Amino acid sequence: MRWHRYYWLLAPFTLPNVLISLLLAAFYRPTSARWHDGCLELVAGTYDDGSTRIWGSPGAQCLGCQVVWFRSERHRDKGWLAVHERVHAIHGLWGLGVVFAVAYLGHFLYEWVRDGFGPWRPAYRRIWSERIAYRIDHEYMVGLRPEAWGDR
Numbered sequence: 756m757r758w759h760r761y762y763w764l765l766a767p768f769t770l771p772n773v774l775i776s777l778l779l780a781a782f783y784r785p786t787s788a789r790w791h792d793g794c795l796e797l798v799a800g801t802y803d804d805g806s807t808r809i810w811g812s813p814g815a816q817c818l819g820c821q822v823v824w825f826r827s828e829r830h831r832d833k834g835w836l837a838v839h840e841r842v843h844a845i846h847g848l849w850g851l852g853v854v855f856a857v858a859y860l861g862h863f864l865y866e867w868v869r870d871g872f873g874p875w876r877p878a879y880r881r882i883w884s885e886r887i888a889y890r891i892d893h894e895y896m897v898g899l900r901p902e903a904w905g906d907r
């Protein structure tokens with residue numbers, strides 16, 4: 756059973772996350788958009804020098820709802836990345852959107868303070884949602900989860 760198809764029933768709680776994700780379109784200037792496998796998949800545009808408009812260095816970004824931004828179409832077509840972002844989509848739906856966002860950011864800040872405001876990446880990798888997403892995308896890559904949500 757494709758149980759995640761029914762998670763849209765929780766979507767009204769993620770409305771703030773969805774609105775912020777869609778407002779990012781003003782900055783990211785999407786080059787493509789499609790509804791695919793339960794998520795709106797958007798590809799960020801590029802500046803004149805060819806660099807992508809997506810902030811930071813992520814291959815993809817999901818603010819805890821069913822809107823996923825990808826750095827490029829090449830990134831969008833990576834199954835493990837789509838699976839990773841859909842873990843955040845699920846967490847956002849379970850966590851009722853804003854609660855997820857506050858918990859995610861709060862956990863990051865807690866870990867970063869523990870590190871004495873050192874490099875941010877180790878703190879980011881210890882966020883509970885990231886630990887689960889990286890574990891699941893790895894299990895997908897090595898063939899342990901062939902039917903993970905987001906599978907290409």
Ligand SMILES: [Zn+2]
Pocket residue numbers: 839843884885888
């Ligand atoms: Zn992640």
